Amino acid sequence: MSTDAAELIAQGLAEDIGAGDLTSTLTVPEDARARARIVQKGPGVLFGLDFAAEAFRQAGGGELDKLMIEGVWRDAVPAEVAFISGNARGILAGERVALNLLGHLSGVATLTARYVEAIREAGGRAALLDTRKTTPGLRVLEKAAVLAGGGHNHRRGLDDAILIKENHIALAGGLEATVARAREGAGGVPIEVECGDADEVRAALASGAERLLLDNMGPAELRVCVGLREAAGSEAALEASGGVSLANVGEIATTGVDFISVGALTHSAPQLDISLLLEPV
Numbered sequence: 141m142s143t144d145a146a147e148l149i150a151q152g153l154a155e156d157i158g159a160g161d162l163t164s165t166l167t168v169p170e171d172a173r174a175r176a177r178i179v180q181k182g183p184g185v186l187f188g189l190d191f192a193a194e195a196f197r198q199a200g201g202g203e204l205d206k207l208m209i210e211g212v213w214r215d216a217v218p219a220e221v222a223f224i225s226g227n228a229r230g231i232l233a234g235e236r237v238a239l240n241l242l243g244h245l246s247g248v249a250t251l252t253a254r255y256v257e258a259i260r261e262a263g264g265r266a267a268l269l270d271t272r273k274t275t276p277g278l279r280v281l282e283k284a285a286v287l288a289g290g291g292h293n294h295r296r297g298l299d300d301a302i303l304i305k306e307n308h309i310a311l312a313g314g315l316e317a318t319v320a321r322a323r324e325g326a327g328g329v330p331i332e333v334e335c336g337d338a339d340e341v342r343a344a345l346a347s348g349a350e351r352l353l354l355d356n357m358g359p360a361e362l363r364v365c366v367g368l369r370e371a372a373g374s375e376a377a378l379e380a381s382g383g384v385s386l387a388n389v390g391e392i393a394t395t396g397v398d399f400i401s402v403g404a405l406t407h408s409a410p411q412l413d414i415s416l417l418l419e420p421v
Contacts, residue, residue, distance in 0.1 A: 146198075149195050153199055172228040176223060178220070183217055185412075186214065187249040188246055195241065199233040200234075201227060201234045235418075249288040251410070252405050255389055255402060255405065256291060264392075268389075270282075270292070270401070304318050306334065319333065331351070332379070335355065346372075351376055351378075354379065366397065
């Protein structure tokens with residue numbers, strides 16, 4: 141558990157508990173103990189038990205015991221995935237933060253796995269990437285969930301990659317000047333250029349960019365761009381982005397692009413249905 145993740149969970153507990161769990165304080169004896177089962181109710185990929193465990197630990201609920209392996213698709217539900225025994229008030233105090241994190245991160249992993257499977261079924265070779273379209277403060281956790289679902293991480297922040305977009309080009313005085321200026325201080329970091337049509341792809345290839353982001357292009361346009369790269373004898377990697385869905389990701393993956401980036405993996409993943417069932421001991 142990283143320090144950042146532990147601090148994030150502490151903030152979540154502080155937000156939820158506030159000055160104290162008023163209901164539990166008034167109704168549950170201070171020394172009452174309980175046992176709780178965490179149950180996966182919907183099919184998908186479970187991920188985030190370590191973060192749930194940290195929430196219960198910080199809330200004073202005791203230690204969580206895992207019953208299932210994370211990062212694998214599970215259809216046989218409902219299924220008990222973990223249990224925790226300890227102070228009843230502590231378990232109740234940590235419950236919502238633990239389940240929020242577990243349900244959300246499992247949802248990200250599950251949606252990622254669906255995309256990966258759609259690519260595999262289509263016979264595509266493109267790698268699935270996440271984006272920076274993450275929940276503020278949750279990027280590290282959400283990107284870990286993407287990995288658990290079989291995807292790949294890309295661009296953890298603005299400081300680890302160079303992606304030249306139309307606004308950079310307008311401010312720097314043209315594509316050639318923008319790439320040249322970026323290359324001067326890149327320090328070996330590959331330069332990626334966003335392209336919206338075939339003409340921009342030609343210009344980006346001519347600039348020597350190592351990677352091209354093909355924005356909001358359909359399969360036919362993507363195949364044209366792959367052909368342009370081959371005709372230019374370039375080794376630039378091609379990344380399809382924008383307008384990608386479960387319905388079309390398989391076809392996009394067969395166009396010859398190297399990567400497909402999908403913001404929906406982290407910004408639109410539905411929660412996986414997970415519940416906590418508690419009983420006194």
